[in-house]
Every structure is written in C-alpha cells, then in structure tokens.
Amino acid sequence: MADKKLTPEDIAGIKYSPAERDWMDPTVEFKKGTYVYSAPLKDQQMLQLPNPRQWNPLDEDWKLPENWKQIILEAMKDRMDKFRSWKLFLDICVRCGACADKCHFFIGSGDPKNMPVMRAELLRSVYRKYFTAGGKVFGRLGGARELDEKVIKEWYYYFYQCTECRRCSVYCPYGIDTCEITMMGRELLNAVGCSNEWVVSPASNCFRTGNHLGVPPHAMKQSLESAADDVFAVTGIRVDVPINRKGAEILFVTPSADYFATPAWYTLMGYLMLFHEIGLDYTFSTYASEGGNFGLFHSADIAKSLNSKIYAEAKRLGVKWILGGECGHMWRVMHQYMDTFNGTADFLEQPVSPLTGARFENAASTRMVHICEFTADLIHNHKLKLDPSRNNKWKVTFHDSCNPARSMGLLDEPRYIINNTCNYFYEMPENTIRERTFCCGGGAGLGSDENMEMRLRGGYPRANAVKYVQEKHGVNVLACICAIDKAVFPPLLEYWVPGVETAGVHELVGNALIMQGEKTRETDLRGDPLNNVGKNEGGTNVV
C-alpha cells in the first residue's frame, strides 16, 4: 500500500479460494499498513498492565517474560473456567465454513487466516495441544500445535485484524462469536504484555481524565461552549451547556469524539439544539466524559474499570436516569455489560421521557436510554417541529453500526428519525444492512493510521455497498450512530467512494429541527449554505 495505491481492481482480483497450505505453521509478516503499534510504556503503567515494557511488533525479540508460556496456558485455563462462551466455542466448531466469507477482512484481503473459523483455530490448535487428550496424543493429526513465540506473533497480527463486529456470529449455526474468541485472544496477549497502542492509550487517558482523548475538564467546557457558539451562529439561539450540575434529571453521556472531532461535532450541535428546544433538565459530566469504552477492546477488567464512572457519576450528581449519545461499542457496553459490571442502578429511577411520559421499559434495570430511542419517541409523539427539506441536499443512506445492530437490535429507531428529518433516504442492499451490516473496518482499536491498508481493505465491503447506492440513487451522505464510524468513514469513503460524506443521525435532526425563536437559517450545521440544493457533489468522476 505504501508503495502502490490499493484499487478496486486489486480487491476484485482477490480469489476467495486460498491456495493449499498448512496453516499450522505460524507465518506472519508485519507489513507496513497492516498492523497496529504496540502500547506505549507510560500507558501500560497507568493502567498497571502485567509485564509492561517497550517493544515493537517488527522486532525479532518481543521481550516476552521468561515464563510466558506458562502465563498463557494459565490464562487460557482461567478464561475457560470463567467464560462458558469461550470454552464452548473452543469445542463445538465443525468447520463448516459458513462464516468464512462473512468477514470484511477476509473479503477485503483474501488472507485465509482472516476467515473467522481460522482466527479461532489459531487458538483452538493450542487449546487442543495442551488441554485435550486427542491433541496431546495425535498432535497435528489431532489439529493441535505447539505454542511458540511465532504463534504469539500470529495472534497479535490476527486478533488485531478483527473488529469484534460479530457479523460471522449471525451466520454461524451454533452462534460461535468470533468477538468472544478475539476478546480472549487479546486477554492472553495482554497477560504477556502485548497490547495495542490504539486501545491502551485511549483507555489510559480515559482512566485518568474521564475520556479517551485525554481532554481535561476545563478544555471540555471550552469545547462544549464553542459548540454552543456554533449553534448560535447557525440558529441565533444561545443554548445552555450544563456541566457537572447536581440535581439535573438526566446525565447525558456521549463519546468524547463528539466534542472534539468533525463530523461528530455536528452531531453534538444537534444534541445541544434538541435538548434546548425540549427544555431537557440534563447535565454533561467531565468525570464521566466518555461514552465509549476502549477497555472493552482490551479486557473485561479494564472495560469494567472505565465503565464504573458512569454509575458513580450518576450517583454523585443525583440524576434520575442516564441518556446516551450515538456510539457503537459504547452501546455494546451499556446494553450488554454495564448493569452486570457495575450495577445495580437502583439509586436511579426507571427512565421516563419528561416530554411524552413514555416509560422506557426496555431500560428498566440499567436505566440508560439510547438517544435514538429518546428522539424517536419525541417525534412519534409530535413533540418536535421538523422541516425535512433543510436536509434536501442530502441523499441519505444509513449504516447500521455493528454493535447497536447486532448487540442491541437498534435498527428501526434511527431509520424512523431519518425518515422524519430527511426527504431522501435509500437503503443499501439487504445483505449489507441491519443484522448483516458490514463493519467500517476500524472498530475495536484498529482505527489507527498505521493500520490504514487493513482499514481500507476491511472497510471495502461497506464502501462498496455505499458506492452502489451512490450510483443508483445519488446518495451523498452516510448517516450512522457511532463515533468510530464518524472517525473511520471520512477517509474510507473519500478513498473508495468520493463524494459521500459521513453524518450522525442527530446532525440531521439538528438541521431539520425548527427551534422557537430561531433566525432564518441560512446554513446547515456544517456552515454550508442551505439554499445550495443540488450543488455538484463533485469528486465522483475522479480518474
């Protein structure tokens, strides 16, 4: 990639028929653009990770601790005793191959070890060798192989070529979830001090400052106020930005990218406008200033540690319930892990919309509601005045972010919002949306720039489906509800589908929302003129 630009023809030339080769011999080549850097020492130390050290995947010697093999095998045993999923998934795969071509990394790279079944076999082969009679007796014939340093390197390479998107799990006849496999693979690597910078540095920042980007409280305040200024510039309305306010009814938690990076920034503006318009009694928090949780991409313990701030802060501020912004893996944690990690939340109240009186029964225990559920309910109950024509320049398609789709089933709420705030909405082909959605290619800690070739490859199936609706319907914006999407898609789409922008669903809400006392809007939230409908989107015919 570094030398030669990756082209659609390169991908079209990939044969999904791997050449005959014995995968049991660990072969891994750390090529520029296809792997992630190792975690800096200071961040390993901040999180007190085991066997901390400076090392580099390109080095021959990874400076593994002396008893690394024993550490790995003990960690395997420990996880088998703690996670039924893992134990079961090591045992019951029949290698039918249904998962093989469901992985965006396999589709984009053709590397047979990116077939989900192979990713798991990289671990299973070691499991058989040390934990099953068949593997001990028959060795390779029994599907077993020796654990050596090359295997560790192979694990590092391939467990950081999985975005834990769970697409393969949809197709597996036993529901084997490669996300569980990868999570455990990473836990094993962590145990011997092999972790990834793009995971550990944000997690370390989040531990200390409350958010992945390491934004300290005063800077966060400035940032939110500057978003309020931007809202003022567009609408002429001065919106409040309540922060760390005790006694608010609702704690609002959103990924830090929303107040630090575009295009997530416009989503933040949308939230601020919405909350102002409905007079929501809410607060941001600087301590719990991160909805996302990169700990999830590291280990259950770090995930739990970072997540603990949400309930702790809700308790300290004395709110009634929690509202969460647009984010993918954040909602995996909030929906499937938070209550288990850090519940119970009985100091909170069961969420009720102060505007419509709707009780969010589906959040009765965790007491945290997704912003799309909240807004869809507002729209359904006619609490918002919307002018979808303000989004007329957008021909919208919706990308189901992996986690809200496959871990929550949040599918129709965002579509309902889009349909009420936009006039032009087109679905991508059915094999690429809803529970079959394709990952952006940069989730689970793979979104770093040094990994760009793999990101482009992994994101190709999604981009290819976007290209289809671009050509068929003139789609020019990909709406999504995930902060990683909002960071990963702009370069990905610029590369594969120039002319298609990325937007949060609440940016579209902000554009369409008619606010009381607003001035005549001349621009959308991006500052682009509103009347410039049908302007040449450009870029589609780049040679």
Place this chain on the structure above:
Amino acid sequence: MTGKKVLIPLGAVIGLVLLAVLFFQVAGLHYFVLIILPYICGAIFFAGLIYRVIRWAQSPVPFHIPTVCGQEKSLPWIKQDKLGSPSNWLQVTGRMLMEIFLFRSLFRNSKVEHAPEARLVYGGNRWLWLGGLAFHVSLFIILFRHLRFFTEPVFAPVLWMSDLDGLLQLAIPTLFITDIIILIALIYLFTRRVVFAQVRFISLPSDYLALFLIMGVAISGVLMRSVFKVDLTYVKELAMSIIRFDPVVSGAIGLPFFIHIILACTLIAYFPFSKMMHAAGILFSPTRNLLNNSRMKRHINPWNHPVRVHTYAEYEDEFRNQMKKVGLPVETDETGSK
C-alpha cells in the same frame, strides 16, 4: 497435504473394517465385539457426554451476549423481531427450536462474489443448509427407526416412521428413503470439503474422520439389509438382551453386522470427544439462548471481582484548580480536605 488429511482418517476407518473382518474370524472374540464392546462404548458415550456437558455448565456465563438478529423490543409502536431479538422465554425457545430443527442461521448463508465493475455481491447459498439438514434429518429418522430393535412390542410410531420411510420399497425393495438421502448428503458434505478451497483449507483430519465413520456405519447398515440380508431376528434378540443387561449371543450373526457394530461403537465412543458434541453444545450457546433483555433485567456475573478504579475524588484532586478557574463546581476546596 489435503491428501494426507483425507487419507489418514480414511485409512483409520478401513483399518477398523479390516479389524472387524479379523475379529469375525476368531470365534472367541464374538462375545467381546457383540456384547462387551457395545457396553464399553455405550458407557464411554454416556459418561463422556455427561462429563462434557457438566464441564461446559461449570463455566458461568459472565456477560449477557446474545447475537441480536432483528429489531429489539423498545418503544411500543416499533415492531419487535421476536425470533431475532427475543425478549421472553417463549420467544427464545422459538429461536432455539428454529436453530435446532431448521438451522435458521445457516439458512442466511450467502456467498461473496465479484460482479462486473468491481461490485461485491452476496448471493444466496443454501446448499450447505440443505445438505446439512438432509443429513441430520435422515440421521434422526434412521436412529428413530433403530428403536424397533430396542423395544418389544415395537413402539408404534417407530413402525409408522419405518412405513413412511419405506414408501419407495415398492420400487426398490428393502431400501429406505433416508438411506439414500443420508448417503447423498454425506457425499456432498465430503465433496465440498475437498472441492471448495475455503473449506479444504480449514478442514482437519478429524472432520474427515467423522464423515468416514458415519459413512462406514451407513454403508454397512444399508448393505446388511439390501445385499447380505442379515437375519434381523438375531440382531433384535441381541439388542434386546443388551438393553436388558442380560446379554446373549443367540445365533449366527454375519460379517456385515460385525462391521456395522464395530464402526458404530467407535463412532459413539468418539462422539463426546469430537466436534460432534455440537449437538449438545448448541443448547449452551450464549449468543443464541439468551434473551435480548439485558437493560430490562440485570444479568449476574458470579465472579464479578472488584477492579481498580479511578474515583471522582482522585480525579478532582488532579483537576480541581483548573475546574475552579473555569467555574466548574467542585466537591471540596482543597486536596484531601474531605
């Protein structure tokens, strides 16, 4: 290399057949093969099965991780996908039954292909689903038919099933429909493993071993009935005596049955230690058997150990001055004063 992965398991099964031929020649070994071996292998099967299931059950399900395949239950006016995102026991039972009996997830299978103009397309690919289902349904019916050897008087539905399965016998005597289907399905399952490069790449010798063993059992069974005409009354007497724990070898039982029983015994003894345990494993799969209700009801992790956290107090201690400067409220005015 694939050759080796296929030939060694094939050799092993052929070896078992030869062993059966050898044992058949030695009269003194008949009692062992017909009586002792079934008991040993049956014991291994049940003990192994229970052991494996208990081992799985011993590990907790710490987190609530269903793979959701449809719209969640959220607002009352949004239509929930009750099978893809079950929120009560009835619905999840439905989901599981659809998985177990209809292989619903496999039914989704597609195949990625390159279309002109660098387009990726995902065409339906249901052959594996069809082949898998044909194999498993036939196997189930065949096993069910075998109950006629183990019940006296024969359980009536077994006879009905045999009659139904034997409809073709009007044209081809002594051949059951399921015999044909299972053999075709097995040939398909084997062929795809060696022909399709993806599956060939991932296949292990044990994948072939399972196929060859089952093929061996099926072929010897079919031959027993249609070609060698083994006297089934002796077989039935033997089977009944075994399950009554009063074993007798009452009459002359031919070589085909000898082969059949040795292969079948090997298969059931191997079962608990093989991938065939997916049959029990599917019931335990947390991505399928859990409700999508993790925000409605708290899921308990039995080992939910405490972890190191960064408390608000520690956080405020670090950032208090800056917070005060920009007018953010603080809990205490000075470090450590509370």
